[in-house]
Amino acid sequence: MTEIRKADPVARRQALLLVIVGALVGTLLLVAFERYYSDTLRNWIASEPGELTHRVKLVFRVMATAMSVPLMALAVYLWVFGAKVLRTGQFPPPGYRVIRDTPVREGRSAVVRGRGFKTLALVLGVMSVALWLLMSRLASLLSRAAS
Numbered sequence: 001m002t003e004i005r006k007a008d009p010v011a012r013r014q015a016l017l018l019v020i021v022g023a024l025v026g027t028l029l030l031v032a033f034e035r036y037y038s039d040t041l042r043n044w045i046a047s048e049p050g051e052l053t054h055r056v057k058l059v060f061r062v063m064a065t066a067m068s069v070p071l072m073a074l075a076v077y078l079w080v081f082g083a084k085v086l087r088t089g090q091f092p093p094p095g096y097r098v099i100r101d102t103p104v105r106e107g108r109s110a111v112v113r114g115r116g117f118k119t120l121a122l123v124l125g126v127m128s129v130a131l132w133l134l135m136s137r138l139a140s141l142l143s144r145a146a147s
Contacts, residue, residue: 053143060139082117
């Protein structure tokens with residue numbers, strides 16, 4: 001008979017709170033940037049024509065980093081989680097709280113899931129680096145076109 005790990009109501013509330021707070025913070029950051037800082041940034045970039053290429057590259061690299069870091073952090077988390085699943089041979093690993101009743105998988109099924117998490121982590125990590133490199137390349141192209 002398959003063991004069922006019972007949902008943890010505290011973990012469920014924390015997950016819901018994390019999603020709501022994350023959405024609110026993201027929305028507020030976007031609105032605040034659009035309202036208060038976009039003109040300032042545009043003016044700063046164009047204020048000194050001699051520095052235009054350097055500033056365009058800087059802005060794009062900062063944006064690329066801001067987009068890549070969370071993706072890389074998720075990749076690291078998934079890699080560690082997948083490794084723990086493979087090490088324990090159990091999904092979800094012992095000690096992990098779940099937000100809904102979850103059947104505990106063992107053996108081959110757990111190994112497949114653990115490898116899947118590690119594969120997803122690898123793909124996200126490669127995508128994060130590729131995003132950063134493509135944004136840097138775009139910045140170089142735009143700065144050349146601007147000068």
